[in-house]
Amino acid sequence: MNKKIIALLLGFSVFAGCTKLEENVLDETSSTGSTDKQIAEGLIAPVYAKLPDIFLHTNYFALQEISTDEAILPYRGGTDWGDNGIYMSLHRHETTSTDPNIRSTWNHIFQGISRALSAVVALPTNTDPNARVFLAEARATRAYYCMLTLDMFGVVFKKEDPTATSEVLRGEEAMTYIRTELEAAEPVLDNTTGPGRLTKAGVWGLLARLHLNAAVYRDRYATAFTFQKADMDKVVEYCDKIIGSNAYTLSPSYFALFDDANHTNKELIFAVDQRADLNGHNRMAYFSLSGDQFPIPAYTGANGTDGPGITPDFYRSWVNAYAPVDPAAADPRFYKQNLGVYTNPNDTCVAAAAFNINRGILRGQQYGLIRKGGVFLKCDDGKMKVGPLFYDTRNRPTMAVNFTEQCDFTVAGSNYNTGFRVSKYEFSKTSVSGRNFGEHDIVILRLADVYLMRAEAKLRRGDAMASALTDVNTVRASRTASTPAPALTTIDLDLLLRERGFEFYWECQRRTDMIRFGKYEGTWTEKTNTDKNKRIFPIPQTTIDGASVIPGYLVQNQGY
Template identity: 60%
Template structure:
């Protein structure tokens, strides 16, 4: 089991057997009692911790929605007045009008608490094994580190953590400084027992994974300690960020990718920029939907799959696009910055072979070129030498066959048609999936090397060292050399660094956390005017509060809800 744990192959049926352990923990915890006959006990214990994280947490409609659609980066209107309405859960989230009944809150909460419980179950199973099994020692450290990661997600979103070492015990709830200290202590305790990313790959928690997570927690610790106040970024916290980012850098295990979009390719598992990711390779039954979520429903990126179209989901806002324009002025951001867009497909009528057919990546604007067929499921049109016809993509909802044209303006009223808004195709459409559409096999990036430099830059900047911060940011910009390199920045301040994080990490589950830390979350932007700082934390789902009501005062709703 040195390189990977084959979660889906070993445990696809086991995961169906989860059930609650007792009445008091119904809404918080689950217990795993798998049959391990014929399976190594240590592997059987750790595998469920990692299994199905893509669907339970890092799904496009769950954690992505919470972290991106609650911000100035992504907006998901009622398309055509009907599509993506979903009871207003996306529009309410975007406007910061979410309530404890919002389904996204419930999905995030349930997914994260389920995996906290799985981690505790793994810890209980691995502790006795670790006395005689060296591999169980490693897995035990991983289980504790993953419990800390899941608790970090809970703290970031809801302002609390659950502390429990035995699956049959009642969890203790911590908030504020106590919660921060608990997570940090857990990560520090297990770091020495973990293996390296070189040894096990980015799909398991490793030494540099824990170091990167510690840096992220220290960077946000001021917010977590006082979620509604003005953050006090202490020198001690910033020194810790610098310490742990330096450790990741000095490990020599990771490298920046010369081609930015290779970080999100179908075969990105071996990309050295990944520090920790949700493993989605084909033999692990990968199933993420990040590729098709945003793009046009009239767009078909794979010749092999005439049903593999987009869903006309979220678009970037005009506000976020304007940050690119402001940064580069008269130069088109696609020409100035390799992270904005990568041309792969001809953007004119023509013919392309199946072997050469690859759609563009990044941010899509204006007219769209792609394969042609009369309706979904029909074979695509062919031309000379059995190549595929490429031409303007037609809007099938148009009575006169107008081409799809992605406009800049998108909102909840007049600009909410299926074509409105610039789109994002950051993760590659899977070329090995059996459906092409909803089984993307690119690993979902959680921690990556560029963030190490940008976190260190921020810590240096908050300590007054703008020169070192500028050097780190420019180091990342200069590393993207595969096509063209973004020009070096000449100055650095918090606003520029915040903008740079948007360019580097758009569509990567980070924007809400960044906006809060940089004091931008209460700003007004497209369709959003709510400036209530209590919306920094999400509402605890009403179902969880109700489920815990048998214990008076146990689970208290966050302020403002």
């Protein structure tokens, strides 16, 4: 078998499943008659186009959240989300190399890497004035994709010749490759094209993130990670650059960061561009909601799916932090009430244009649009009728959509209503089905993370606690659209992990954070596995099989 075929095998695994993968292969004849500008744009656009697939709810999100103490997805009602037990295995740290979500996530990332390589090879000879910047973006985006594979699978594939066999990198070698690629791209990048494209600030943030996790990536199975001062210095340096640029500001409204119109929010540094004119289609808003929550009066088919809830453990971290005050009253990141019926039982008629479901962590009896016979009920004045919801779509009309704290794999804990739910990203106003057309950008990096990374680096290198505390409280005090969370009076690493949970829940950060803070082998909800091997996922079996034509070339991660 020649090297070109081997390289393709390592980069792709064609499979049948819920996700349809299509790869348009371009050759020289397809660009005949195109200008260099068109060719350059046609090379860089596909590099970013894989990001939405990676961030599909059952791909990167599932791996980063459902494997942690933050999210759990039981076998709902004994009939839904069973999926051969893959979500229960993911939460229990029992995932195998044949898991379809592992394979899907891997495939999408490597398709992105393949597209980036095509751009890196072709753009140097392109005469369009933007080609130089596009080349830098392609290299930086490829480095970001490699950061994902290093973080999740402990491996990076390095290749500059599309016909060659990739070099397999792990540990320090992998980090050095990613770092040098980001450093090479940074001087060329613009700082005004974000957040949907990588900028100088985006690269600074990725470099800070790389150095912050360097102790993990160097010694994946260490009993205790050794955070080198040189790495922490780099984290502070890059975070200082972003903050000192004055190009970004913390959003006064926390949930505005996750609204449909968040593309212009000045806190976002790097994000998956999901605006409508780019055919945005993410599913982050509907994944956790009930199948009987209908957020859009214009569409009777747009509803939730009764997917993951937050774990009782994660919920208790909020309660314990603010007791005896309810976290909804103490911290604007926890909850935002939009429907008046929750505090005024008589507020049962709402104009369609003013109807918005609540945001944040949803608890207890849910109220909303009532659908009967395929239509929403209306009040006598023509407004939308709002009332308590029941599981009509599940043919359980007497069962209330009443979210409970308990959510586990027992029969009682895995019913449709179990688990407090998360409505963080806005349910798109143009979603006809609830399962697509999410138009909010999916956050990859934002300014709050920069402040909290800097705070963590300061703590880990032994700075005075006051400096790190200032960074943390700067973020807490910034959400002034409502009463901000009270300032903390002290900070340590345990409190900082808790703070990161409050700030970044449902943003695909939790697994990486828990590993770095030494908490991933802990016990929560249905998870008791303490195996350090589970800090990384298995390389998909299809990839291992494809690589077997070169004996010893690709070794499965230990423990799988």
